[in-house]
Amino acid sequence: MADPYEWLADDLKTLHRAGWYRSTRVSDGLAGPTMIVEGKAVVQFASNNYLGLCGDPRLGSAAQNAIARWGTGATGSRLLSGERPVHRDLEKALAGWKGTEDCLLFSSGYLANLGTIQALVGPKDLVLSDEYNHSSLRSGAELSGATQHFFAHNDMEALANLLEKERNRYRRCLVCVDSIFSMDGDLAPLPEIMKLAEQYECMVVVDEAHGTGVLGASGAGSLEHFNLKVPIIEIGTLSKALGSLGGYVCGNSTLIDYLRNRARTWIYTTGLSPGDAAAALEGVRLAQSELGRRSQLWENIAQLSEGLQHIGIAVFPSDSAILCGQVGNIAATCAFSEKLFEQGFYAPAIRPPTVPTSRIRFSVMATHTQEMISKLLLACQQIC
Ligand SMILES: Cc1ncc(COP(=O)(O)O)c(C=O)c1O
Structure with missing residues (x-):
């Protein structure tokens, strides 16, 4: 009988041959x-x-205190048994820092992107993505069933052409970009993207994974850097400059309320562990104040x-x-x-x-x- 798993080893051999094999x-x-x-x-x-916050003893103490108070896990989804005071405290701290009405924590930045994009668009909709976007943004669009088109990296003429050609054929349109592109380090031209988004009635998701803590006078990220006060959906991670683990979405309170009811990667998963949330809360405090x-x-x-x-x-x-x-x-x-x-x-x-x-x-x-x-x-x- 043929082994139904034989192809796995063959695939790995192909990766080795191409020099694409990865290990830790x-x-x-x-x-x-x-x-x-x-x-x-x-x-x-x-x-x-x-x-340098990940090894900072103050984040360690915050996590230890949270574990002593609430235990090592959240024990359930936020909607059932998994909500702790530290979750809302962190959501308020992030929203305050970013200047948005509200915020929602996810178990990782990857899950925040997947869940948010999937909740915002569906098969009748269009997603326009920078070709260098992080895998989580691309995968969110794929999972949603929306039509996804890619524009050349940071090329605003290419984005404008796509909008002109495609926008009318779809119900909703979402433009997705990293603020800082993770494998290059350059910045998306957000002011131009926002102008086009307004002109063509598009929603915009910006992934602040590498911008938070780094860009802007208070470290709030690319919007602060550009001094942009616009309706935008800001997604990020707690695992980079903030030294912990988890993801978040910041935006207006209607958006956050909607995600609490529609984002499957938030509804059907265990809440962020109290230790991770408490460490991130301390990370936010230090990133703002030091x-x-x-x-x-x-x-x-x-x-x-x-x-x-x-x-x-x-x-x-x-x-x-x-x-x-x-x-x-x-x-x-x-x-x-x-x-x-x-x-x-x-x-x-x-x-x-x-x-x-x-x-x-x-x-x-x-x-x-x-x-x-x-x-x-x-x-x-x-x-x-
Ligand atoms: C741009 C970008 N978005 C999202 C993520 C995912 O974040 P997390 O590690 O919290 O899942 C990463 C990297 O990890 C990233 O570089």
Whole structure:
């Protein structure tokens, strides 16, 4: 009898042959600029812990206190047994920071995107997505049954053409973009997107996963950066600059009320754990109040970006803590990353199919020291 699972091993062989096979690396030690990766002490340039809050003892204490008070899990969905005071406290803190009427927590940023997009559009509707959008935005549109068209990355003429050609044929239209594109580090032109959205009566979802804590005077993200006060659906994660785990949607109270009743990835899943919610609440407080973290982050970004260009590595255009350097094809990029690792720096090679062209992706943290960045640059120069 034929083995119905045989194709799995064949598929993995294909991935190996294409150089697309992926595997994990174990990191140990408190999350911070230095960690033990696969048993080796390295300076970490691979984490999304932009403000260095994940290893901060104050987030740890907040989580411990919450666990002591409520236990390790939420025990049920928010609509049944899973609602704790810390959930609403965090939702209010996020809404206050972002300047929106309300907020809804999800178990992850991925689930926030899936659930929100699926709730907002259906088979009669249109989703227009930047071609570099995060997988969760694309998957949300696919799950909804709406027609999804992609426009060339950050190309507003392409978006306008699509709207002109397609908008009238559909009931509702949703434009989806990352604010900071996760594999490139550049920023979506939100003011132009909002103008087009108004002209063609579209809803807009912006994924602030890499903007929150990093952009804007108070770290509220791309809308604060552009000083935009517009009706928009802002989705984000608690797992990057905020140092915890979970996702959220911020918007007006009708939207949030609607999602509580319609977003399946919120209704039919266990509430966020109290420990994660409490750590994130402390993360929000510190991201807003400790302004020195953000200014140090931007100093570090400038040091690395200028240093890489100085040694002849082409850096992708970036407006964030994500800096990508071009060092060659898949094999060359993987070899570069491995050599960096041997010299005590962890910066992954990002390659197709995740991105069209291979690159070394450096994630900068506020808690990197100038010396760490100088030594990384020296290592890059030697490898070049
Ligand atoms: C742009 C973007 N959106 C959403 C997510 C998903 O967030 P989470 O890790 O909380 O699921 C990520 C990465 O993890 C991301 O980079």
